Amino acid sequence: MHEATEATGVDGVGRVLVVIPTYNEAANVSDIVARVRRTAPAVDVLVADDNSPDGTGAIADAMAGTDPRVHVLHREGKQGLGAAYLAGFAWARERGYDAVVEMDADGSHAPEDLPALLAAARDADVVIGSRWTRGARVVNWPLRRHALSRCGNLYARLALGVPVTDATGGYRVYRRGALEAMDLATVCSQGYSFQVELSRLAHRAGMRIVEVPITFAERERGDSKMSPLIVAEALWRITTWAVQDRRQAVRRGLHGTPTGQVRWP
Ligand SMILES: Nc1nc2c(ncn2[C@@H]2O[C@H](COP(=O)(O)OP(=O)(O)OP(=O)(O)O)[C@@H](O)[C@H]2O)c(=O)[nH]1
Ligand SMILES: [Mg+2]
DSSP, rough: OOOOETEEETTTTTTTEEEEEESSOOOTTTHHHHHHHOOOOOOOOEEEEETTTTTTTHHHHHHHHHOOOOOEESHHHHHHHHHHHHHHHHHHTTTTOOOOEEEEESBOOOGGGGGHHHHHHTTTEEEEEEESSOOOEESOOOOHHHHHHHHHHHHHHHHOOOOOSTTOOOOOOEEHHHHHHHHHOOOOSTTHHHHHHHHHHHHTTTTOOOEOEEEEEEOOOOOOOHHHHHHHHHHHHHHHHHHHHHHHHTTHHHHOOTTTTTOOO
């Protein structure tokens, strides 16, 4: 497994920032931050809170007050997961981090899997903690959530040609080079589709994407922010990108399609 030192960050990866977006995660935020710090003492943590009415931001502030590796980004109000991550990425860039990790606050992404993701990041531009690759486990998820994730991923893979099993998964590592190569200024997703959009951008930028199996568990505390609107956004956006990709392929005369483009059948 990877070596890590407090001074230099993670061996072979560098200084790592784990960005944890939060909205009403008062029941979860202390536990998740503590587990990250325990499991990977050489990484820093940024809680990106959208002014949660339940006081998540204040709990995070208290942790930041006692641990110099914990930081809090207070945002004005609920603007969606995608906007919170983009703000976290910008925060990391301004401070010269070498890699950024995406992790949910609700415990679905086990901090104990982080060392494996960081080890894989030594030889990858993007690492996806995957629920659907060999060796992964999904715990306590109802059948309809399995079906939704499986179908969503199948659709994303077929429509966009992104060669991963879990394009919707939100447990990831991005090396700095990947974030620089991806055209983040074009990102428009609010919710779930943010992960698909970034998978597509990484693939189109020719990034080396590696999947690592994770154990994904249903949240035990707090409420999910998933909604039919978020699912609808993902469906709509994936379809729109697929149409754009095919139009572009046609315009290029079907020759020398760039990475990530699906050939017109
Ligand atoms: N800052 C911020 N964080 C958000 C927002 N919406 C969701 N989150 C956080 O994003 C993470 C994922 O949200 P969840 O509600 O768990 O959504 P999900 O994991 O897609 O859905 P479930 O599987 O049902 O839990 C959690 O840490 C949330 O607190 C938002 O608008 N702003
Ligand atoms: Mg969740």
